[in-house]
Amino acid sequence: MWNDRSNCALLPLLLASLILFGCSSDGGGEASVAAPVYSGSTLPAAVTAASAATLGHAATDGVNEAVNLSKTGTGIPGLALAVEATNRDSNALAQKVNEVATKVLEGFGAVDLPAAAVLSFDQLNAQTNSTFFCGGSVAVPDNVDQNAALNFTMTFYNLCYDDGITPLVMDGMLTFTETETAFTIGFTNFSVTIDGTAESFTGTFTCDTTLSNCAIATDFAGTDGNIFRLENVDINGDEFSGYILSADFYHYELGMVSITTDFAVTYGACGAFPDGGAISLAGAGGSSMSVSFNPDCSFSVEGFDGSSAFGPETLSWTL
Numbered sequence: 001m002w003n004d005r006s007n008c009a010l011l012p013l014l015l016a017s018l019i020l021f022g023c024s025s026d027g028g029g030e031a032s033v034a035a036p037v038y039s040g041s042t043l044p045a046a047v048t049a050a051s052a053a054t055l056g057h058a059a060t061d062g063v064n065e066a067v068n069l070s071k072t073g074t075g076i077p078g079l080a081l082a083v084e085a086t087n088r089d090s091n092a093l094a095q096k097v098n099e100v101a102t103k104v105l106e107g108f109g110a111v112d113l114p115a116a117a118v119l120s121f122d123q124l125n126a127q128t129n130s131t132f133f134c135g136g137s138v139a140v141p142d143n144v145d146q147n148a149a150l151n152f153t154m155t156f157y158n159l160c161y162d163d164g165i166t167p168l169v170m171d172g173m174l175t176f177t178e179t180e181t182a183f184t185i186g187f188t189n190f191s192v193t194i195d196g197t198a199e200s201f202t203g204t205f206t207c208d209t210t211l212s213n214c215a216i217a218t219d220f221a222g223t224d225g226n227i228f229r230l231e232n233v234d235i236n237g238d239e240f241s242g243y244i245l246s247a248d249f250y251h252y253e254l255g256m257v258s259i260t261t262d263f264a265v266t267y268g269a270c271g272a273f274p275d276g277g278a279i280s281l282a283g284a285g286g287s288s289m290s291v292s293f294n295p296d297c298s299f300s301v302e303g304f305d306g307s308s309a310f311g312p313e314t315l316s317w318t319l
Contacts, residue, residue, distance in 0.1 A: 038219040038229040040252025044284035049310035051254055052301040056291040057317065059259055059281055060299065061222040062230050062249040064272060067265070070235045070243070121160060135160035136169065152176050156190070169193040183207050223272070223317075226252050242266040242277055249281075257281040262290060270297035273317050 047055060121133035136158035156170040172190030176183070184206040191198050203218035217231040229250035237243035242264025250256045258281070265277035274293035281303075282288045289303025294314070302311025 036219045036221050036227045038227050038250060038252070040227070040229075040250060041255040042250060043255040045251060045255035045257050046285065046305070047257065047281060047283035047287035047289045047303055048305045052289055052303060052310065052313070053315050055251060055254060055257060055281060055283075056289070056299060056301045056315070058222055058224075058226075058228060058251050058254075059249050059257060059279065060273065060291065060293075061220075061224075062228060062247060062259060063243075063245065063265055063274070063279060065218070065220050065228075065230055066233050066235050066245050066247055067243050067267070070237070118157075132161055132163045133159070134162045134167070136171075138170075166194065181208060228252065237264060239267065255284070257283045265293065269295060270317075273297065273299075 045051070045055065118137050118139040119127070120137040121135050124133045124138070125131055136156070138157065138159050139155045152175075154174045154176070156172055156174075159170045161168055161170070170190075170192050173188040174190060175186040175188070177186070178184075184204055186204045203216065205216055216233045217229065218233075219227055219229050222228050231248040231250070233245065233247045235243055235245035235247075237245075243266075244261045244264055245259065246261070247259045248256055249259050260280050260282070262278040262280055263276075265274045265279065267274055269275040270293075275295050275297065276293055278290055278292040280288060280290050285306040287304060287306045289301055289311070292300040294300060298314050298316055300312050300314045302313070303309070
């Protein structure tokens with residue numbers, strides 16, 4: 001049966017992680033658009049003069065994605081996009097999703113359930129003494145035990161929640177994996193729909209057992225329409241002071257480079273692209289490059305391919 005003590009351990013991470021979504025509009029109440037899934041190269045990328053422009057542009061898409069993940073100040077991906085799409089206060093949206101998660105766990109903790117139990121919305125209402133659930137269901141397996149490693153899947157089936165203020169619908173799969181040193185939630189096309197706008201996310205959220213150090217991995221669509229991946233995202237800063245970050249970035253053809261910040265990345269004068277700051281990319285065989293963001297909305301690249309230097313070269317965002 002569902003072990004009630006495990007709720008206390010799971011709840012902080014579940015509440016934080018349930019907001020991990022990348023933004024896409026479903027056109028008003030239709031099924032949400034599938035979240036991007038990366039299927040490209042995972043080998044280290046060779047940084048060369050020939051690949052510098054492509055890597056510089058694409059890695060900046062990765063920086064932009066990381067910044068979007070952090071705009072709420074919580075490091076939770078997609079919440080800023082959800083706020084923008086729904087014109088809602090970020091704290092209010094976070095509290096709303098947290099409220100749903102709390103109620104679901106309360107419902108499962110309040111009843112002796114068989115293995116692989118599914119609770120419909122009306123059963124959740126009965127177990128939580130509420131009328132907030134308005135459709136769909138959620139499934140949690142039997143093997144959630146505080147005294148054992150947590151390895152299970154929670155699946156939302158268009159679970160509707162409406163407290164009279166902000167109706168939302170959750171759909172998709174969360175996979176929980178626990179080891180002695182880490183706790184990971186995997187998201188498989190997990191989405192939340194609010195006012196006809198669907199936020200969808202595929203990726204992972206990994207924390208140490210104290211939940212104090214967490215890393216995000218997410219697949220996302222770049223400005224060229226191709227799917228990229230970010231892993232081990234660590235970002236700090238704000239729109240006033242700029243952003244300092246590190247991450248592993250995967251280009252679908254060229255492979256993986258590690259991103260670090262040389263100077264805080266700033267925004268404002270160049271739309272979605274940075275107008276200041278610089279990053280470094282480290283690739284295969286000791287190759288590396290710097291990408292500098294210029295106030296005239298161009299970017300400059302120079303680097304070392306493992307045997308010789310290249311650049312500097314100034315480029316446009318419209319490659």
